[in-house]
Amino acid sequence: MLYYSLNHQSSKVTFAEAAVRGQAPDKGLYFPEHIPQLPEGLIKNIRSYSKEELGFIVMKPYVGESIPDDVLQQIVAETINFDFPLVKVTDNIYSLELFHGPTLAFKDVGARFMSRCLGYFNRHAYHHTTLLVATSGDTGGAVANGFLAVDGVEVIILYPSGKVSPIQELQLTTCGQNITALEVQGNFDDCQAIVKQAFMDADLTGKLSLTSANSINVARWLPQQLYYFFAYQQWQRHEPPVICVPSGNFGNICAGLVAHLSGLPVKHFIAACNANDAVPQFFKTGNYQSKQAVATISNAMDVGNPSNFVRILEMFNHELPALQNVLSSYSIDDATTAATIKNVYEQHNYMLDPHGAVAYYALNEYLQQHTNDNGIFLETAHPVKFPDTVEEATNTRIPFPESVQYLKGKEKKSILMPASFEDFKEWLMKR
Numbered sequence: 001m002l003y004y005s006l007n008h009q010s011s012k013v014t015f016a017e018a019a020v021r022g023q024a025p026d027k028g029l030y031f032p033e034h035i036p037q038l039p040e041g042l043i044k045n046i047r048s049y050s051k052e053e054l055g056f057i058v059m060k061p062y063v064g065e066s067i068p069d070d071v072l073q074q075i076v077a078e079t080i081n082f083d084f085p086l087v088k089v090t091d092n093i094y095s096l097e098l099f100h101g102p103t104l105a106f107k108d109v110g111a112r113f114m115s116r117c118l119g120y121f122n123r124h125a126y127h128h129t130t131l132l133v134a135t136s137g138d139t140g141g142a143v144a145n146g147f148l149a150v151d152g153v154e155v156i157i158l159y160p161s162g163k164v165s166p167i168q169e170l171q172l173t174t175c176g177q178n179i180t181a182l183e184v185q186g187n188f189d190d191c192q193a194i195v196k197q198a199f200m201d202a203d204l205t206g207k208l209s210l211t212s213a214n215s216i217n218v219a220r221w222l223p224q225q226l227y228y229f230f231a232y233q234q235w236q237r238h239e240p241p242v243i244c245v246p247s248g249n250f251g252n253i254c255a256g257l258v259a260h261l262s263g264l265p266v267k268h269f270i271a272a273c274n275a276n277d278a279v280p281q282f283f284k285t286g287n288y289q290s291k292q293a294v295a296t297i298s299n300a301m302d303v304g305n306p307s308n309f310v311r312i313l314e315m316f317n318h319e320l321p322a323l324q325n326v327l328s329s330y331s332i333d334d335a336t337t338a339a340t341i342k343n344v345y346e347q348h349n350y351m352l353d354p355h356g357a358v359a360y361y362a363l364n365e366y367l368q369q370h371t372n373d374n375g376i377f378l379e380t381a382h383p384v385k386f387p388d389t390v391e392e393a394t395n396t397r398i399p400f401p402e403s404v405q406y407l408k409g410k411e412k413k414s415i416l417m418p419a420s421f422e423d424f425k426e427w428l429m430k431r
C-alpha cells in the first residue's frame with residue numbers, strides 16, 4: 001500500500017515514510033492509494049474474532065510491508081488492551097464508550113498505535129526525534145502516555161496554563177522520562193501558533209528532527225477505524241446502526257468512513273460539531289469557509305478549519321450530494337450541550353461528557369426524523385475530565401475513577417513559559 005499527497009506535488013510513500021513524515025513535503029495530507037476491501041465473510045462472522053484478530057486484519061493492508069506481521073500483531077494488541085463497551089442509554093440510542101484507555105480519552109488508541117509504530121521505525125535509534133504537541137487537554141495526555149519511554153523520541157507538550165482540568169494537568173505533567181510539559185501563559189491558540197512557527201524555523205529544523213503527533217498522521221488516523229468494528233461486533237440489531245461522532249478535526253469520523261467504504265455496514269454517519277460549524281455550514285450552503293475557532297465547553301472540538309475534512313472530500317470525489325447520502329452534520333451550542341448532560345443524567349441515569357453530549361443531541365435530532373433507525377454515539381472522553389461543566393449540569397460530584405487514582409499522589413512538573421515563540425526557541429535550542 002502506498003500513500004499519495006492530497007496536494008499531488010510529492011511522490012508516493014510507504015506507510016513507514018508517511019508515519020515518520022506526518023505531512024507530505026508539499027504540505028498535503030497523505031491518503032491511501034486505494035481503500036482495501038474486507039476479506040469475504042469477515043462481517044458475517046465478526047463476533048467470532050477477538051478484537052486483536054480483527055485489529056490485525058483491518059490494519060494489515062494499510063501498514064503493508066512496513067511492519068512484519070508478528071510486530072504488527074504485538075502493536076495492535078498493546079494499542080487496544082482495554083474495553084470498548086457499547087452501553088444502552090435509551091430504546092434507540094447506545095453509547096460506544098471510548099474512555100476506558102489509560103488517559104480516559106479515545107485518543108489513546110491513535111497515540112498508542114502511532115508511538116509503537118515510530119518506536120519500531122526508530123528501532124536502531126539512528127536518529128533522535130523531537131515530537132512537538134500543542135494541546136487543549138486531551139491530546140497531550142494521550143500522546144504523553146503513548147510515547148512514554150519510547151526510545152529515540154523526546155516529547156514536548158505545550159498546554160495553556162490554568163485552562164486544562166486537574167486530571168488533564170496531572171496526565172500531562174507527571175510522566176517524567178522523555179516527556180516534558182511546557183505550561184504556556186496563554187491559550188490553546190498560542191500553544192498551537194508556537195508549534196506551527198517551530199516547524200517553519202530554519203534554526204530549529206536545522207538542529208532537531210522535529211515531528212508532530214497530530215491527527216493528520218496516518219499512524220494516528222487509521223487505527224481509529226477499529227472503534228467502528230468493535231461497535232459492530234457488539235451490535236445486536238438486524239439493521240446497521242446510524243453512528244454519530246463528536247467532531248473537531250474530523251480524524252475520527254474520517255476513519256469511520258474509511259471503515260465503511262471498506263465494507264463495514266453503517267446506515268448513516270453524523271458529524272456532531274459544537275459552535276465551530278465550518279462543516280455543518282458547508283452542508284447547508286455548499287460553500288466551505290474556514291473560520292477562527294471559538295471557545296466552547298467541548299473544547300477538544302474547538303477547531304475552525306478541520307484538517308481531515310479534505311480526506312473526506314477526497315473519498316467522495318469532492319461531490320457534495322454523494323457525501324450527503326452517507327454523512328449529515330449538526331452544530332450544537334453550549335446551552336443545549338449542558339442541558340443535554342442534565343437531561344440524560346436525570347432521565348436515563350447516564351453521565352455524558354460535553355463532547356459525548358454534543359453527539360447524543362445530534363443523534364437524537366436525527367432519529368426524530370428517522371424513527372425506524374437506531375443509533376450509536378461515540379462517547380470520546382470520561383466526564384471526570386470536564387468536572388466543572390458536568391458537575392454543574394448534573395449537580396453531583398464525579399468520583400475519581402480507580403484507574404487514575406495513582407495520579408493523585410504524583411507531583412506536577414512543568415516549565416512555565418510566556419506565550420512567545422522567541423522564548424520557546426531559546427529554551428529548545430539550549431537543550
Ligand SMILES: *Cc1c(COP(=O)(O)O)cnc(C)c1O
Binds near residue numbers: 105215249
Ligand atoms: C479530539 C477529541 C474529539 C474530536 O476528534 P476529531 O478526530 O478531532 O474530530 C472529540 N472528543 C474528544 C474528547 C476529543 O479529545
